[in-house]
Amino acid sequence: MIKQKNFADILEDTKTKNKKLYEICQILESQDSEISVQEVRSKVKNILDAMKAAVKSGLKSKEKSQSGMCGDDCAKLLEMYKKGQSLFSELHKNVLTYSLATIEQNARMGKIAACPTAGSCGIVPSAIIAVAQELNADEEKEINALITAGLIGKIVSNKLALAGAVAGCQSECGVAAAMAAAAVTELYDGTNEQILESAALTLKNIMGLVCDPVAGLVEVPCVKRNAFLGIYALTGAELALAGIKSVIPIDEVVDAMKQVGEMMSPRLKESSEAGLATTPTGLKITEDLSQKWQEENSK
């Protein structure tokens, strides 16, 4: 088996072997880790289970994070839905609440599965779990979708470190959204080409997304961003399933992201030295928290 360094290679491989992307990926993973395909799938199932557990716990909680900046947004949405109010379909409502439920669990020191990172952990699970419910898809299909998502993240990470400090949020929540779009396209039985197009379309439209967390914490803007990008991933899948293609091929999109990440000022890469972090309100929150924690530390 050839080592897939980019998406063109892996797509070629699916054609010669007449397999879906997830099949190629699970075989490769089994060879690299010297475990059976069944064991690969069982490890993926463990992660899927952790994702479902995080959604379940998150939907029930209103507990605030250590900083107090977030923790009750999912509850607010659920409250509105209880009254029968929403602009969204059932699917969209579920994506939104599952994504928030997960990332709020993360912020309150709950158990989550990083995907690809902790700060972007709500996006992929929300899309897979909500769409699988919508389609009545079984667990095997959910696992296929999660492996498809993993493949996208893995190939992107061959070129681009998935870390806000290296390439900005485009490489965390942005890549998570592309992974989610690919997973959703797989769940809707999209072709291999459509899956990669959904990821390409998604990546193109978050390019340059900066990482500027207030007080250096995984909360503002990360929590609400997970909700936004969960919905956004559905757009990538919807377009690709209609046969819409990215004019720029996915490998070139990833190269462009890498270039943009390198050009981005370090002040916009997780250092909290610009952007939202240094707005008057951002700075005030940082100052207040710093004072609060200094007082706690000196106790």
Add this chain to the structure above:
Amino acid sequence: MEKAKTLFDVIGPIIIGPSSSHTAGAVRIGYLAGKIFGEKPDKVTFKLYNSFAKTGKGHGTDKGLLGGVLGYDVDNERIKKAYLDAEKLNIEYKFEYAEDYNKHPNAVDIILENKNIKRMEISGISVGAGEVAITKINGYKFNINGDYDTLVLIYKDKPGMIYRVTALLQGQNINIATMHCDRNAKGQEASMGICVDGQISDYIINELKKIDEVYLIRNVEVLKK
């Protein structure tokens, strides 16, 4: 060497949030420090530096470090209750915060004490994505990252020690992956950190105990990742 990417680098790991470097990384540093100390401490002091000091409270770095010392894995939901759990076990804990830009952005010194061992000082860094390294034990340089079973030795610096230890490993058909040696001054104390493929058996530990003037022997097992 950069490690090959696997599927599970991008889906997973399963951790207690909110941050792989500041929470999960902290748990792993604490865990390794606890294993290196090797006994229940009566008192633990954590000195957090730089980004660990500045954003640690919001990331639960303090609870992660303490939970790690208590032996918790990165996905243990008790991490959040580490203060309470330490108190139940009569472990006194203290956190200090400082800036020192000669150190890594995410650095911590952990001082563990009890009646038997007296005092050990262990330094660690969190290098990103939950990966960590123990960089110093009692002033000696080490590089322990939990990717391998690692033999940690501090002993009297004298000719033939490295040979005796590596010959013992060879006799058990154990391959050495990497090795780190350090010493304070010629003829005084020296240290070895040996990462091996496979496992270090009780037999090896017992044989090492028979060597004179070996002050510290620890088998730090590979981390569950």
